[in-house]
Amino acid sequence: MNKFIIAGNWKMNTTITDGVEIAKNIALNVDQIANLKSKIIICPPFTHIYSIFKEVCKSKISVGAQNCYFEQKGAFTGEISVDMLKAVECQYIIVGHSERRLYFKESNSDINKKIKAILTNKLNTILCIGETLEQRKNGTTFDVLKKQLDECLADISEEEIKNIVIAYEPVWAIGTGVSASINEVKEAHDWMRSYFEKKYPNAGKDIYLLYGGSLNDKNAPEILAVENVNGGLIGGAALVPEKFLSIIDTAEKLSV
Ligand code: PEP
16 A cells, blocks of 8 residues: 555646656656655646556556546537546546536536446546635535535445545645645544544545645645645646656655
């Protein structure tokens, strides 16, 4: 079992040429780490996935997607199914990112259907949850997180949860350059751990709980050292190989 998962969410960035170069750079450097202890995932735009897979498939990097649709096929113009992502060698799929919830009106029930489709295809999910600034200010953070987890994970069994990684991403910290404080990270991750230990008595203690929201090379040593933080989901800094590699290096140092 890896101590940390370090995952990059590239969002809608890079041309395919630039994306392949970034992935190659990351893979080359990660492959030089003897005895790699962290799981490294990059989630580029859909159009880059297969080209990047072909570049990194012999490396220690896994490739993921940033979204999927829950239907298998049919008249759903513009959507991409889990089967299609599996066919291009995707191993992880991010669901429930706050940008999808906000701009594309994704509901917890949509996300639940996506997770079920991912499980059917035996791929891994990275489920994002997190409160807005308004919700944090009015003291409803943990009600919001509970509702998101209850509804997104409805009817997910103890066996199935082993294939799901959770990313706690306070919406107000995403892309703002201001991460949650160490106390806020600790409080949220301790809360999630106890939620999962109650809901899944066997698997709960081992579920990966990632932090996301302006995680970078500077704050990674403090954030990844927090108990119950099992890695990071990284946006902006994942597009800069030196920064992403520095976060990986921090994870490796904390793994010994
Ligand atoms: C994200 O988009 O998941 C994210 C955490 O972005 P950033 O690291 O840029 O805040």
